Amino acid sequence: MMIWLRLAWREIINTPKFSLFFVMNIALGLVGFIAVDALKSSIDESLSGKSREILGADISVSAFRQLNPDEIARFDSLVPRTTRIAEETGWVSMVSAITRETQNVAPPARLMEIRAVDKAFPFYGEISFTNESGHDSQEKIFERMNVEPVAIAAPELFVQLELKPGSEVKIGDQVFRLAGSITNDPSTSSASFSIAPRIYIGQAWVAKTGLVQLGSRIVHTRKYAVTPGTVEEAPLEAKFKAFAKSRSDIRVRSHTSATDELGRILKFLGDYLGIVALVAIILSALGCNFLILAHIRSKIRDLAILQSIGARPSSARWIIGWQMALLGTGGSIAAIALAAALMPSVKDVLAPFLGSGIQLRMQLDSIVTALILGSIGTPVAGLPAFAHLNEMNAASLFREHEAPSNIRATQWFIAAIPAISIIFSLATWQARSIKTGLVFLVITGASILILGTAGFLLLRSIDQITRWLKKSGGRYPWPVMMALRNSRRSSQGLMISLITLGLCSALLSAVPQIQAILTSELSSTGNTILPGLFLFDIQPEQEAPLRQFLAIREIHSGPFSPLIRARLERINGKPVAETFDTIPGTQERRTEEQFKNRTYNLSFRARLSPSETLAAGREFAAGRFDPSLQEMPEISIEKRFSERTGIRLQDILDFDIQGVPVKGRVVNLRRVRWASFQPNFFVQFQEGVIDEAPRTSLCTIPQMDFDKTQQLQRELTREFPNISIIDVKASVARILSISAQVATAVTAMALLCLIAGIGVLTAITLQQSRTRAYETAIMKVLGASFTDILFRIFVEAGIVAIFGATCGLAISFGIAWVISVFLFDGVWVFAAGAATVPAAMITVTIICVTMLASRIALAAHPRKLLQPE
Incomplete structure (x- = not known):
């Protein structure tokens, strides 16, 4: 040798x-x-690091109920002792303004996404906001939130209700003083948006709002920030999901899955x-x-x-x-x-x-x-x-x-x-x-x-x-x-x-x-105009007046997209739970669907939008659904949604729309470019099937300069008080x-x-x-x-x-x-x-x-x- x-x-x-x-x-x-x-x-x-900022932690567990002591102890035992842990509670509710002008009349109110956090929030990233005296550090404000009834909110609330830092708002039975307007919130960096702007309050004040009652739809979340180098992420996530597997109402999310797009x-x-x-x-x-x-x-x-x-x-x-x-x-x-x-x-x-x-x-x-x-x-x-x-x-x-x-x-x-x-x-x-x-x-x-x-x-x-x-x-x-x-x-x-x-x-x-x-x-999709505002909860009778309202101001909105809430009951005649149980490798998606109570946002369109392309199958038959010519209504499914749920071409889906059964056959799979920031849906029917179902609509407003955007929000709130408005310009810029x-x-x-x-x-x-x-x-x-x-x-x-x-x-x-x-x-x-x-x-x-x-x-x-x- x-x-x-x-x-x-x-x-x-x-x-x-x-x-x-x-x-x-x-x-x-x-x-x-x-x-x-x-x-x-x-x-x-x-x-x-950016995905951690979006979740605010390395991993989280959540449910529409409070975790019991045994579950908390088991999850906590899976992480090192040096791990930081925080509690968070979230729900959607009306937030009303308290001013002198509203003492004898119904106060103006807006639908808001309420996040109750403890003083450790957030573990990653920094939430910036402005108040009358300038900038305030996140540590100080979140510590103060759990001692005093103060809150910070998205700028939409201030604009639409004509408030300013120092104003008071009421959430349930509790009055909060607005300490500032949020200028940067990493957790909102997503290509999918909440149906309402966000407001943060202290965890200590949740009970005093009187909104946490039996039957309330409230999400309880426990977040973990693991000390770097103490444990590998993938095995830790697998352990969390393995324990949550037997508890279908518990959802486990890692920072990498905080948003689908990221x-x-x-x-x-x-x-x-x-x-x-x-x-x-x-x-x-x-x-x-x-x-x-x-x-x-x-x-x-x-x-x-x-x-x-x-x-x-x-x-x-x-x-x-x-x-x-x-x-x-x-x-x-x-x-x-x-x-x-x-x-x-x-x-x-x-x-x-x-x-x-x-x-x-x-x-x-x-x-x-x-x-x-x-x-x-x-x-x-x-x-x-x-x-x-x-x-x-x-x-x-x-x-x-x-x-x-x-x-x-x-x-x-x-x-x-x-x-x-x-x-x-x-x-x-x-x-x-x-x-x-x-x-x-x-x-x-x-x-x-x-x-x-x-x-x-x-x-x-x-x-x-x-x-x-x-x-x-x-x-x-x-x-x-x-x-x-x-x-x-x-x-x-x-x-x-x-x-x-x-x-x-x-x-x-x-x-x-x-x-x-x-x-x-x-x-972003080539020629697609990026939105600046999202408008939700538009009633059918408001569509024409809203179009006229925008036309007078020479504002060209995106198309109005119908939104209909429905419950998926059966796939090919089998109950959804049984169907998901027969699909290998879909435990995570099955848990997610059970977590969401198998409810979906449906819509209907005559043809694909510019942000969609046909991945498999054929486009809808020309014209509206005609029962004399077609055996069954036609349905289009988003491609990755199909992969997660196991729904395939020619499958027959049964939906329940407020007690009315609706059946349809899947004729195509769509590839959606979510980075277009346009209204898109997992499930779409052809026209003439669910058009008369109870629905609302949503649309987008293109980006405008700051002053014009602020003025439009105030005018929309006065003219259409029920419509929710979210300024997504900052979120779009971050993505x-x-x-x-x-x-x-x-x-x-x-x-x-x-x-x-x-x-x-x-x-x-x-x-x-x-x-x-x-x-x-x-x-x-x-x-x-x-x-x-x-x-x-x-x-x-x-x-x-x-x-x-x-x-x-x-x-x-x-x-x-x-x-x-x-x-x-x-x-x-x-x-x-x-x-x-x-x-x-x-x-x-x-x-x-x-x-x-x-x-x-x-x-x-x-x-x-x-x-x-």
Whole structure:
């Protein structure tokens, strides 16, 4: 064993150029992986912090009843003793103003969402508000809330009831003094909105309102803020849900699921970042395999001598294996050192986009992984190249400068199984999903197969072109013929180069397409006007007067969306509870539906809205429902709602609308872009079915300047006192800010990946140029001119670079489509321009580096090029 180690070390010393190229390839690939992982962790922490601010805790349990002592004790036992715990009570009620003008008349009142909190609220984030004296700290106000009857409320309450800080309002039997108007509340950062503005009071005053009585619909919540590093989030959430499983009225929420929209952002981002990190790893593995095979070619004579003096065929594998392991370890160490040196600069570059608070630092697990990949993964990645040694014998090895004999595809595949297993394990770990790992593995395998087929067709085409040039008898530059013959003669090298370049091009060109898909999913819908106000509880008889009211003021509202409360009774004739019990993996959704008492907001539309697209099935039949022409009313279901509940196309749903049974058949599934901030619903009927049911409507008002918005709210309140108005401009801005941060993050990730990929390709190209040095020297000795040799090299490099990059670009569109279907809910964006940039950069880089290296070789004396290294 030690003799092979000593020989491997001696080989490293004797081949400094190859060793440098190899270490550079490993370092560039792994530094990209380390940097990507550091950025990924930083972004995850940043967005996780935002999700914690929305929930105000790490995890919470809630129910429409108070938790009993046994339940509280059990939940508390699941968290470390250092965990902070807070109680919260919430309900919806009317809040009335108390002024001198209302002493003898009914006071003006508004529907409000009341949150009663204790002095520890909130654990994360900061609720800002203004009062007569300026700003007040959150700690002081929430402590005072539980001692004095004071409250802070959303600005809508002040505007609509014409109040100011210091005014008094009445909630139930208790009078509260308004201490301030909320200017920033992170917990309202959601693409879905409450039906009423929010007001905060102290937990100590809940009983004195007189509103907490038997039968009252009040949510009791217990929130937990876990000390960082004391427990892992996923197992803790699983323990909470496992205990709540037998109690269907208890709902468990983690900070990542605090809102559907932010939860989807985190999921998509995690999948995306995992994929990008894999690109850096797979590029490095491709580079390793290419360089190892090139090294084996250059050492044919040495290997022949070893076998001739009695060494076993396995000796070559041991020597080269130890050499690769040592070089891989050196590359890992170099990557870690380079990443540490570059981290401050990368942080400074990204700070304007991701915020100055970004903490970009190397993760211990990525450092350990880099060392393992370098020391163990490097020789494993070279196993397919080692397979060529099995077909060699001493006689064939003495034919100098001859490529190793070809191996069968089955041999190559068997040799590649360990490397494939490592890549799959890394894919699963990085993307935190077996599904993502499998998708990536299948995509990579299919891409190699396609590129291999394309390479075979290219070789056949070169044969045809060569024959045609011979038969034509015309005059053509001899360097072109020489380049074509060299490409055909070194078919194995061409295939390896083509597959390597094609995969690099495919993976790198897919990154900006995935970025475009993700950015499109998170951004607001193109031409959709973002709302500034949401109007709820619009009665049918108020729709026409409200339209006229807005038209007079030249305000164009969004369409009025009917809202009908209904209870889902049966699915395909089975009671809902039994149906959900038969759906595997829907316990969380089943608990949620039981928590909500299986009530839904229904609506009806003639066609899809601009924020909706058809995912499956067909659109509603033209016109209103006609029982003489249609067997059953038609229903449209939101796609993710269908996945959570198990409702499928052609299912028959039975609803109860205030005692009236309504039945319908599901004819399509819709994909809803919730980031449009427009009124959207999980369940929609076709027109003519539930139009006459008791309903209210809601609509949106576009964003306007501050003064006009304030004036409109006051006038709406006076003219339509029953309509609830919520100012969603701040919430929309916060969601768009998070989306913009994510979009910037994925752009940064794409750039890091592209830099790492170009670096690996540069190392491969330099090695290719070194292998051409001998051939170049022979041509110089035979009298070929500098220009002719350079042109021949340009044609050779151009054939592989252009064809490989073009094939990779074509494959990248398929990769992006597959990823959009399996990971991003089918959102597809054709970003040909963005995808062409990496492919063009790869082509130019390969040709330029090849030409530069060739010029260096051409400048050297032939005697120096012909002597052994």
